[in-house]
Amino acid sequence: MNMLMPPAAKRAKQTAHLELDDVYGIKALLSDEYKKDITLIKVHSCQLESKQQLQAVIQELAQKLPHFQHLKRVHDRNVLICPTADIKDTLELHLKQHQISDNVLQALCRNVNVVEVPASSAKLRVQYDQMIKYWPCKFHPDKYAESLQNGSNFTVSQRLFHKRMAQLLRSLSKDLNEDQPVAICVDPRQPSIVAIAGSNSDSSHQHCVMWLVDHVARSQQGGAWQSQLDFVQDKQNTRRTLRGLPQTYYDYLQRHEHCQDLQYGAELPRRGYSEQSTDDQVTSADNDNLSKYGPYLCTGYDIYLLREPCLMCSMALVHSRVKRIFFLEQSENGALTTSFQLHSVKELNHHYEVFQFTT
Structure with a gap:
């Protein structure tokens, strides 16, 4: 009987996966049509x-x-x-x-x-x-x-990763951000956490998305907002940048055992891409452009949000050309399912997919 039992470590990993499956489901938010x-x-x-x-x-x-x-x-x-x-x-x-x-x-x-x-x-x-x-x-x-409609679009490992990000949003909000919203940007190719941002008691959840976009810009040697946060400094000759990660969040992740297997950092901007890129280039194949040209805004990235973004932030994510948005909680002024479906507006020149975690 014991010979049929998997090793203890494997059993623990399987149990953790089952717990995530029990806690969160993932539902694609398709347009009304x-x-x-x-x-x-x-x-x-x-x-x-x-x-x-x-x-x-x-x-x-x-x-x-x-x-x-x-x-x-x-x-x-x-x-x-x-x-x-x-x-x-x-x-x-x-x-x-x-x-x-x-x-x-x-x-x-x-x-x-x-x-x-x-x-x-x-x-x-x-x-x-x-x-x-x-x-x-x-x-x-x-x-x-x-x-998308029947929920078979993700592999088992992809679903588990998305649910881990949902769990991480809860933990970061509770442990570091006074239960205020937190947002995570991920490069889905590895996958790897590119940037993290959180709002505070003096700001609303909209700012959480705006800060995240700015933190992603930091990973591309940009960023326009003045922040009081300290960010992770890259080592010399690094092949991936951690500049989009506030030090406080990064230290938290490094301390917790359940985050040890996660990957962190963004691909470095490729020389000449940001200057040569055009809207037509980016729009033509968003999913391929990240691999072909390297990081540009949030092209090809996944965004995980504790709360559904408002119209302003949803449009900011359109302009940033994100690939997919995942969120946990609906908001009174949310623009993806509660009061509007921005991602289904055909006239926009970029469209992202939207998923909601369900419990």
């Missing part, structure tokens, strides 16, 4: 008398009444003509106004009825499964979107 219920619209349709009519009817409808791109226009011999709401007088007059030829007009005006069909395309298979109950639909599965 992935969650909305199926809406139906009324449509005029007809049943053709023969299959020989199909080619001429479908070809002319596609040219002159190009509706229903998300639906199959024909089901058996039933053909979707146009939304009922588009018809002002009669179907025949409506078709004549769109210059439908006489032979197609005659075919469309026989055996006419009104049916309900889905109003828009499906984003996820669960929506598609509901839609096909009403009418055959076109659907091109997005495997990554499906993985």
